[in-house]
Amino acid sequence: MCLALLLSSCSSLMEVEKSDRVSNEEFLALNAKIEYRGKRSDDFCFKKYADSGDAGILAWCESYVLNDLLDIYEYRPTKEIADQIWQHISWLKASFIENGSDGIRYRKVSGWFSKKYSKNKPTVWAVHNGMIASPIARFAWLVNGHGDIANAERGQVAFDLAVKAFDAMEQDWTSDGYVYPGHDLNGKKGVPLPYNMQAAMGMLAYYLYQADPRDKRYVGRMTTIARMINDAAYIDPRSGKAHLVWPYRGASGIEDSSHAFLTMGYLVRVYELGLVLDDKRFNLILSSFLDGAVGKGSKIRANLKGEKFASSFDSTCYRALVIYRHHRPTFDRCK
Template structure:
C-alpha cells in the first residue's frame, strides 16, 4: 500500500473561527541568523518543551457557552519534523548547565563568538516551536550579557570612552581595549530579534519574572540595541560599509572599510531594529550594506555566487565558509524584507553550496569556491548555511547527515554548533515514507534479515509520496552502502543528484531530500522517484531497510470544560503516534505553559471568564490539534 499523509479537522475550531473567537497572530518565523569573525569562533536553564506540520488539524474539544472570552495569545507553530528540537534540548545544558557564556566579558571575544550564537540559537528555537520557554531563556541570557557591557562594567576603551559596547583586548598587540563593529553586531542582534519576536508573536503581556513582561524586556532590549548602533555611528560610510576607527593606529587597518562579513553582522541588527522601531535610518543603512554586498558578488560557470572576504574582483577560492555564512544569512534577511536580493540571488547562493562547498556526506570545502576540504575551523560551521533549506532541501540533508555523524548534539560544547542544531530544528522538513520499485530489489535473506532489501542492478529505485508537492520533505533512510553512492531525484526527463555518501561501513541512517522544484508523479499514485547510483557489484548492492509504517499524531484525551479561580487546571493531554513527539500551545491564556514532553498544561485561572486553548501534538510525520474553551465561573 502506498503511504498516506493527512490531517485531522476539529469542529470546534471551525465554530470558533466562525464566531471570531480566534485571535490570529502574525508569523514569527524569519529565515535566520548566523555569524563569525575578527577572529572567528564557535562556541542554558529551563525545561524542554512545543510543535508544527503536514497540514493542521484537530481532534475534538469542548466549547464554552456564554461568559466573557478573556483575550489570550496566539503563536505560530510551524510545520516540520521534531527530531532536531529534542537534539537541541540534549545539547542546551552541555555548558554550565545552560548558562553557557552569559557571565563572561568579551575581552577574548567570548561573547561575540560564543554567547552571541547561544542567544541566536534560542531565537531560532522560538521560531521553530512558538514556545515561550525559549524567549524566557533568551531574556535570561540577554540580561547577563547586558551586565557585561562596558558602561555597566565601568571600563573604558582606548579613547577613554565607556560606551554601549563590549570591548575586546585579544586581537590588539598591546591589549588596547577596542570595540569591534562585528562584535557589537553579533551580540546586539539577538536583542533586537527578541523584540521583533515578541511583537510578531503577540506575547508582550507574558510574565517573565520580577514583575516584568516580555513587552517590558523588548522595550529595554530595543533601547540597548539602538545605543550599540549609535556607538558606531561615526564609523559608518554612506557608501554602504563601516570602517575601522582611523585613530586606532594599533590596528592593522585603521580607517579602512571592514571585511564584508563584519559590516553584514551590523546589517542584521539594523534590519531587526527597523522591524521593531520602523525608523527609516536603520532600513537605509541595511539596504546600502546589502547593495554593497551584492556589488561584490560574481557569478560562476554553474550560476553560483562567488565573492571574497574583503570584496573586489573574485579570486579563487574566495571567502571561507564560516565568514561566508554571515554574508548569506544577511542576504536572506534582506530578501525577506524585499531589499536588494531576489529569489534568483538566493538560487545562486544555493548553487554555491551544492556545486562548490558540498562534496559528500563527510567532505566539505573550506571556501565558497572549493579548494582544500574539512578544515577544523570551517567544517563545523556549515550549519549556519541552513537558511538556504528554503531554496534547496538538499542543504538540510547535507548538514543533518554530517552533524549526526560527527557533531551529535549530546556531545557538543560550542555556541556555534548549538546554533546550528537550532537551525536544524527551525528548518527541519516534515518526514516522508519510502517504498520500493519492486523490480529493482531482492530480499536475499527473508528468514534472518527479512526487513532489508538489496539492489539487484545499478540505479535501483525507491519512491515517496510527499505530503505536498509544493513543500519539502526528507526521507529518513536506513541504508547500507558498500560503495560511494549518489541519491538522485527524477524530474520526468532527467535525474538530479541530491546527496553523495561515502561507503557507510554497515547499516546507518541518511536523509534523502525531496525537492519541490522537481515534482513528478512517476507511478500515478503520487510517488516521486529516486535512484541510487554507484559502481554496482552483483550480489553486493545497496541495502535499504523497509519502512515499518508510520503513525500520525492523534490527541485522544478529553479536555476540561471548567476551571476554578486560583486552582491549577490539572489537564495533561495524551495522544498516540510515532515518537519522538512534541506538545505545544498555539493558543493560550496569558501565563499558560505546556510540558513539551508530557503534555501537562501548567495554568491557574486568575479570574472568571472563558479561556481559549489550542493544544498541538506533532511528530516527524504530521500534527494534530485540539481547541477548547475552559469556563471559569
C-alpha cells in the same frame, strides 16, 4: 517602537514567498530540534567570558546559544523558555559597558569590549556589537510578534539595549559602509571592514527594523551593506558561477566558513525582505555558496572544506538552516 503598541499593526516590507520554499512551520520545527543546545550548559559561554573578559566569546559563543533559545521561543513561546532567554539577556546587559574608554577611537564608546585585534587596547568592534545585539533585538521582535504581553517590558528593555549597540557604531558608518576605527591599526583607519563584520551590523539592523520599521536608518543600512556584498560576488565567465570571495574589499583570500555563513545568512534575510537581490541573482549566489560550503572540493576553508557533513553536522545545520530553507535538498538532509 511597536512594542509599546502590542495590539496595533506594525507595517513591514513583504517577504518573498516561493512555492518551492520550505514552509515556516517546517523551518521552525526543525530549528527547534537541532541538538546544538544540549552540548553546552546555560552559562558555558559566560564562564569562558569571565575568564577572558573578551567580547569575542559573547559574539561567537553566547550569541549562538541565545539564538538557539530564540528558535525555540519562536516556535513555542512558553514562560519557561522566555525566562531562560531573559537570563541570558540580563547577563549580556550586565556586561555591556556604556561610554567606556575606547583605546583605538580615543573617545567614549558603548558596547562589549575586546583587546584582540587592537594591539591589546580595549575597543568595541562592530562585528561583536552586531552579533551580540542581534539576538537581543530578535527577542524584542518576537515578543511583539507573539503579542506576549507578559514579556512586553522585557522586550522594551532588550530593544533599548540593542539600539544602544547599533547607535554606538554610527560614527564608524560612511558611504562605504562601516570602516576601521582609530589610529593604530596598521594604517587601516577608514578602510571598510570585512564583509562578515558588515553583515553582523546588517543583521542587527534587520532585527531592529522588524521590531520598529519606523526608523528608516535600518533599511538604509541593510540595503547599502547588501549591495556591497552582492557586488563582491563576481561571475566566472567560464563556469557561470558566482565566486564568493568576501573577507574584505579587494582581498584575494578565501573566507573562513564561520564568516561565510554569517555573510550568506545576512543575504538570505535581505532577500526575504525583497531588498537588492532578485530571484535570479539570489539563486546564483546561493547555489555557488552551497557548492563551496558543502560540496565536494569546497572552496570555503576550515572544518567544512572538502566535506559533505561530518562531525559538525548539528552545528552546521543550526547556523545555516536559515540558508538551507531556500534549498530543500540540503534542508532535508538536516532532518
